[in-house]
Amino acid sequence: xxRKVSVERKQKAFESMDIESLLFQRGISFQHDTWNDDHWLxxxxxDNTEYDIRTPExxxxxxxxxxxxxxxxxxxxxxxDDDRSGLWQDCVxxxxxAQKRTLVRWIGGxxxxxxxxxxxxxxxxxxxxYHGEDPELFADRTKFAFDSLKxxxxxxxxxxxxxxxxxxxxxxxxVDKVSKVLDLSRNxxxxxxxxxxxxxxxxxxxxxxxxxxxxxxxxxxxxxxMLGQELKGQASAHAGQGSQKQNEGRPANGDASxxxxxxxxxxxxxxxxxxxxxxxxxxxAPRFSLWSVPKYSFTDIFSxxxxxxxxIKSEVVSTQVALAEECLWLLSQCIYTMRYTKAMRLEFFxxxxxxxxxxxxxxxxxxxxxxxxxxxxxxxxxVGKGWFSIHEYNPDTYRQG
Numbered sequence: 125x126x127r128k129v130s131v132e133r134k135q136k137a138f139e140s141m142d143i144e145s146l147l148f149q150r151g152i153s154f155q156h157d158t159w160n161d162d163h164w165l166x167x168x169x170x171d172n173t174e175y176d177i178r179t180p181e182x183x184x185x186x187x188x189x190x191x192x193x194x195x196x197x198x199x200x201x202x203x204x205d206d207d208r209s210g211l212w213q214d215c216v217x218x219x220x221x222a223q224k225r226t227l228v229r230w231i232g233g234x235x236x237x238x239x240x241x242x243x244x245x246x247x248x249x250x251x252x253x254y255h256g257e258d259p260e261l262f263a264d265r266t267k268f269a270f271d272s273l274k275x276x277x278x279x280x281x282x283x284x285x286x287x288x289x290x291x292x293x294x295x296x297x298x299v300d301k302v303s304k305v306l307d308l309s310r311n312x313x314x315x316x317x318x319x320x321x322x323x324x325x326x327x328x329x330x331x332x333x334x335x336x337x338x339x340x341x342x343x344x345x346x347x348x349x350m351l352g353q354e355l356k357g358q359a360s361a362h363a364g365q366g367s368q369k370q371n372e373g374r375p376a377n378g379d380a381s382x383x384x385x386x387x388x389x390x391x392x393x394x395x396x397x398x399x400x401x402x403x404x405x406x407x408x409a410p411r412f413s414l415w416s417v418p419k420y421s422f423t424d425i426f427s428x429x430x431x432x433x434x435x436i437k438s439e440v441v442s443t444q445v446a447l448a449e450e451c452l453w454l455l456s457q458c459i460y461t462m463r464y465t466k467a468m469r470l471e472f473f474x475x476x477x478x479x480x481x482x483x484x485x486x487x488x489x490x491x492x493x494x495x496x497x498x499x500x501x502x503x504x505x506x507v508g509k510g511w512f513s514i515h516e517y518n519p520d521t522y523r524q525g
Contacts, residue, residue: 135256143200143253144212146263152270154202154210163273168248170272175265180220183254201228202251217252218244226252286344291336302328312438313506443503450495459484 187195201215215228227244253262461480504514
């Protein structure tokens, strides 16, 4: 099919669609002033730019002529009245402001601008549908923003309630688990310092608080699910009864404590309030208890691991750094005298060079070797039995270790 024919068909299909009807099919309507009563977060925060086939700047560039003049482009915008109700109306887009909002003027029913001298009105990305943009894709984008907003508000309510639930009667980590965690986390000499004891206790308190919060979250979500099932069962039981019997024993305004508590999360499924892979019981059970691995040579891999693991020990790394510094210092030394303040006889020159060579050899033979020995003894003194044990006198045992 030629590209021109395909473009014309898409254009006619887009023009035949009504954005207000598409949104209504997805349960969204701006005609009433109550469409954002429950929104204490801005809808624009949840706009997904992955739905964009063009950025607003690129849409406005479509109005640029061959002469370089930039003309306004046609669009359909959501016009919000003073009572917060909205209506989709044709408009003309001119430019973008500093907040990346599109500046438009409205078109009346006669196809002309309502007020050409009026100030340009800014519209957010979710309030404007450019001509040439897929209306169904735009409706899906708006639906995604509404669903994300509801989910975020429900999650915020859930976290607020869980953070304020009492933790006094919640079981915390026992002494054995805390001791095991501290032993594993403080496995180096510096972390065993007594000055870090207070910070370690603070981390343990934080871990106990997170553990108690997780238990409260499990209890809260389980209770919300049970309450939702109970309310749905009651609703189905009273579905066939008269209105008088339905309202018996309940307030007329639906202010029962159970209904009010459940209404906080009735817009979103309670299971969606949990993070992905947060509940380990939701994962499918494995077919085998053992984890299958491909064939490999354990001896070669273990040998490579042992060779590489030597360089991740603090004693080995610190010794390597100290040895490198000493070797770099030795390379910077010169065995000859290169600076002279005055002319001298050949005998004095030979004597000076001989003295300098003798001093350099003394530094290498005595000072440099002694410093290397002291560094190795100092760094490997507390290693103990195993790798690099300097207290081992049997050479065969040392080589084996």
